[in-house]
Amino acid sequence: xTAYLLRRVxxxxxxxxxxxxxxxxxxxxxxxGPLAGLRQIQQNTRFRITEEDIARIRASFELDLxxxxxxxxxxIGVPRGPLVIGGKEYFADTVVGCRKPIETEVINSRGxxxxxxxxxxxxxxxxxxxxxxxxxxIMFGDFGLSWRILRDRPVxxxxxxxxxxxxxxxxxxxxxxxxxxxxxxxYSAVKQYSxxxxxxxTMAFMGSAMPSFFFGLLFILIFSILPKNAGWxxxxxxxxxxVRGYTIPLIGKVVAGSLKDRTLHLILPVAxxxxxxxxxxxxxxxxxxxxxLRQDYVRTARAKGLSNKVVILKHALRNALIPFVTIVVFTxxxxxxxxxxxxxxxAWPGMGRLYLLALGDYDYPVAMAIFFILAVLTVTATLLRxxxxxxxxxxxxxx
Amino acid sequence: MTATAQIQKLDVEAITIEExxxxxxxxxxxxxxxxxxxxxxxxxxxxxxxxLAPFIAPYEIDAVNVGDYFxxxxxxxxxxxxxxxGTDNIxxxxxxxxxxxxxxxLSVALLSxxxxxxxxxxxxxxxxxxxxxxxxxxxxxxxxxxxxPTLPLLLIISSMLIRNENLIPIPExxxxxxxxxxxxxxxxxxxxxxxxxxxxxxxxLSSAQLMRGTVLSLREQTFVEAARSLGASNVWIxxxxxxxxxxxxxxxDASLGLAGYVVAEAALAFLGFGIQDPVPTWGNMLSATxxxxxxxxxxxxxxxxxxxxxxxxxxxxxxxxxDALDPRLKL
Numbered sequence: 267x268t269a270y271l272l273r274r275v276x277x278x279x280x281x282x283x284x285x286x287x288x289x290x291x292x293x294x295x296x297x298x299g300p301l302a303g304l305r306q307i308q309q310n311t312r313f314r315i316t317e318e319d320i321a322r323i324r325a326s327f328e329l330d331l332x333x334x335x336x337x338x339x340x341x342i343g344v345p346r347g348p349l350v351i352g353g354k355e356y357f358a359d360t361v362v363g364c365r366k367p368i369e370t371e372v373i374n375s376r377g378x379x380x381x382x383x384x385x386x387x388x389x390x391x392x393x394x395x396x397x398x399x400x401x402x403x404i405m406f407g408d409f410g411l412s413w414r415i416l417r418d419r420p421v422x423x424x425x426x427x428x429x430x431x432x433x434x435x436x437x438x439x440x441x442x443x444x445x446x447x448x449x450x451x452x453y454s455a456v457k458q459y460s461x462x463x464x465x466x467x468t469m470a471f472m473g474s475a476m477p478s479f480f481f482g483l484l485f486i487l488i489f490s491i492l493p494k495n496a497g498w499x500x501x502x503x504x505x506x507x508x509v510r511g512y513t514i515p516l517i518g519k520v521v522a523g524s525l526k527d528r529t530l531h532l533i534l535p536v537a538x539x540x541x542x543x544x545x546x547x548x549x550x551x552x553x554x555x556x557x558x559l560r561q562d563y564v565r566t567a568r569a570k571g572l573s574n575k576v577v578i579l580k581h582a583l584r585n586a587l588i589p590f591v592t593i594v595v596f597t598x599x600x601x602x603x604x605x606x607x608x609x610x611x612x613a614w615p616g617m618g619r620l621y622l623l624a625l626g627d628y629d630y631p632v633a634m635a636i637f638f639i640l641a642v643l644t645v646t647a648t649l650l651r652x653x654x655x656x657x658x659x660x661x662x663x664x665x
Numbered sequence: 666m667t668a669t670a671q672i673q674k675l676d677v678e679a680i681t682i683e684e685x686x687x688x689x690x691x692x693x694x695x696x697x698x699x700x701x702x703x704x705x706x707x708x709x710x711x712x713x714x715x716x717l718a719p720f721i722a723p724y725e726i727d728a729v730n731v732g733d734y735f736x737x738x739x740x741x742x743x744x745x746x747x748x749x750x751g752t753d754n755i756x757x758x759x760x761x762x763x764x765x766x767x768x769x770x771l772s773v774a775l776l777s778x779x780x781x782x783x784x785x786x787x788x789x790x791x792x793x794x795x796x797x798x799x800x801x802x803x804x805x806x807x808x809x810x811x812x813x814p815t816l817p818l819l820l821i822i823s824s825m826l827i828r829n830e831n832l833i834p835i836p837e838x839x840x841x842x843x844x845x846x847x848x849x850x851x852x853x854x855x856x857x858x859x860x861x862x863x864x865x866x867x868x869x870l871s872s873a874q875l876m877r878g879t880v881l882s883l884r885e886q887t888f889v890e891a892a893r894s895l896g897a898s899n900v901w902i903x904x905x906x907x908x909x910x911x912x913x914x915x916x917x918d919a920s921l922g923l924a925g926y927v928v929a930e931a932a933l934a935f936l937g938f939g940i941q942d943p944v945p946t947w948g949n950m951l952s953a954t955x956x957x958x959x960x961x962x963x964x965x966x967x968x969x970x971x972x973x974x975x976x977x978x979x980x981x982x983x984x985x986x987x988d989a990l991d992p993r994l995k996l
Contacts (some may be wrong), residue, residue, distance in 0.1 A: 278812075281809055281812050281813070281840075284809070285813045285818070289818070289821050292821060292822065292825050295825060295829060295832060298852055339974040381726070402988045471980070471981075471984075472977060475973070475976045475977040475980040476973060476976070476977075476978075477922060477928045477931060477932065477972055477973065477976060479931070479932060479935045479936075479951070480951065480965070480972055480973055482957070483951070483954075483958070483965045483969060484965070484969070486958070487958065487962050487966075491958065491959055491962045495962070555993065556821060560936065565860075599814065600814075602814075603815070603817055604812045604816070606816060606817070606820070607816075607932060607936065609936075610936055611955075621817065621820070622820070622936060622937070625820055625821065625824045626824070626937060626940070633821065636817070637817050637818070637821060639816045640817050641813060641814060643814075644812060644813065644814045647813055648812055
């Protein structure tokens with residue numbers, strides 16, 4: 267078991283590391299970034315951005331360093347300068363990047379001009395890195411500085427300000443899905459082939475086929491826009507609190523930013539996430555309980571004369587929930603990712619929307635940081651799931 | 666004739682049933698799944714409409730009617746053609762775009778399924794059949810890919826690809842071919858091809874796992890031993906015995922995959938990282954309605970319902986096929 271755990275933890279770290287490298291390399295190939303706008307400004311002579319300015323800006327975004335150096339500084343915060351051992355400096359003159367690249371316009375095979383780097387006028391040496399501002403590396407919890415969303419503020423600050431909002435959404439919807447999904451699944455299984463069961467399984471099937479973005483829009487339509495236009499009670503949609511106060515029939519005046527306001531704004535996104543979750547989870551509970559109800563020990567329990575309630579809740583349900591526990595653990599990081607879509611529909615200022623914003627706005631440090639967090643969460647959850655398997659079901663042996 | 670003889674004759678007739686081929690058996694079971702049959706009919710109609718798009722659509726894919734913004738359903742344009750579903754914010758006919766969008770969205774889904782299942786079948790078959798280190802390497806890779814959060818990774822990759830379209834070289838002939846299927850220019854098709862690559866690039870992973878599992882159980886069966894004793898090579902056994910025998914779960918997987926790809930493509934386009942306007946897809950049409958839905962609440966339904974209907978129909982078809990093809994699931 268210890269050997270297995272050790273191997274799995276190492277594997278997980280490797281997965282996170284490789285996916286971090288891959289996405290970092292990919293994003294560094296993506297055009298745009300903070301320099302894209304500059305090039306256009308540079309062509310406008312009024313602003314007089316000199317070559318020196320460009321070099322300075324490139325340096326401030328670390329874009330003058332070569333990819334491996336930049337990646338290593340981003341990941342673990344080194345190199346910060348020459349290696350000093352016993353008072354002697356090593357690698358001081360190693361080239362780590364290019365301060366002023368020589369660029370030429372090349373017409374590519376499709377007849378479109380492209381800027382291509384052909385050489386280097388001025389190189390960056392290892393000793394130039396001394397005194398440069400650098401992050402401690404994301405492995406040590408320092409995600410660097412944001413490029414655009416909150417320019418020059420630490421990425422961690424940007425993300426931390428969004429985390430509570432996402433946690434609210436995910437926490438509440440998980441809670442409601444469990445509280446509603448488990449009883450619904452049990453009831454549906456106990457009353458198998460009843461009218462309730464048929465209606466319920468059909469709806470759950472539809473729910474799992476329903477794209478979340480369309481479902482969210484439908485909810486906004488049905489519970490917010492249409493009743494509002496008709497002058498009925500409606501639920502506000504969009505953002506996590508409103509900017510101005512508003513009045514809802516029956517509920518009355520709502521002050522912007524008050525607890526009432528924030529609660530009202532939570533209703534729709536939480537409902538969407540909850541319903542979509544219930545569709546998947548309760549189907550699983552139903553199938554798993556039906557499986558258990560067919561087993562011999564359940565018949566024995568019935569034969570002993572126990573009431574139906576005791577048989578189902580005490581004997582069958584416990585075993586039916588075993589696989590479910592692992593499913594729930596595994597869906598939690600998935601919920602973070604799934605919240606990307608829901609947050610984008612409801613303009614909910616959480617982490618998922620921040621991720622989209624960062625990708626769309628070329629704020630790659632923020633995007634990378636969120637991706638890194640999500641990757642760590644997913645991998646940890648996978649590991650946790652496999653360990654939980656053995657804890658709840660001793661028959662499964664890990665090798 | 667004695668009574669016993671009569672009874673015997675009756676018995677034989679009673680217990681003899683018409684012989685049916687496996688295909689007929691499967692078809693009979695499938696036809697009995699009512700929802701799957703309705704879904705088949707619906708999808709047939711949708712496919713027909715999208716195939717005949719140029720003949721049905723009253724307007725061209727990107728025809729702009731200046732001045733006719735958000736005209737109501739069924740209003741008649743200047744040239745006498747009807748805007749069945751009105752026009753959008755820059756005066757393009759919604760009905761025509763919806764049909765063309767369906768053609769593009771469904772082609773993306775179909776192409777993705779074909780590519781991902783083909784890769785999945787071969788990787789899975791090789792992995793399951795040969796076992797050993799080949800299996801280890803391939804399956805570790807698949808597990809590795811599956812342990813990365815998919816949607817965030819898809820978003821990163823597609824955001825990089827759509828901004829840097831020339832990063833992956835795609836042969837002109839492929840672009841021309843896809844453009845012809847989707848009725849767009851080869852230049853516009855590049856975007857769609859990239860999305861197919863992204864979707865299929867992740868989609869094959871689970872198909873490979875499925876195929877590997879199936880091949881692992883097939884490999885031990887006696888007909889493989891028989892084939893080998895007749896001198897069949899490994900390649901022959903994989904192509905002629907493994908793949909055809911493993912088709913049942915793959916077909917089910919493919920039809921469920923179609924539903925997944927229709928939704929995934931729409932989700933990417935909806936979030937702004939998929940196929941971009943002016944090339945219409947159901948996803949980016951839905952995304953575009955968000956801005957106007959407060960005044961015109963019916964707008965999201967027009968592109969949204971087809972996505973939902975197709976997703977549901979493919980799911981039901983997959984469900985029906987599973988019931989029909991996999992007798993073990995029949996109670």
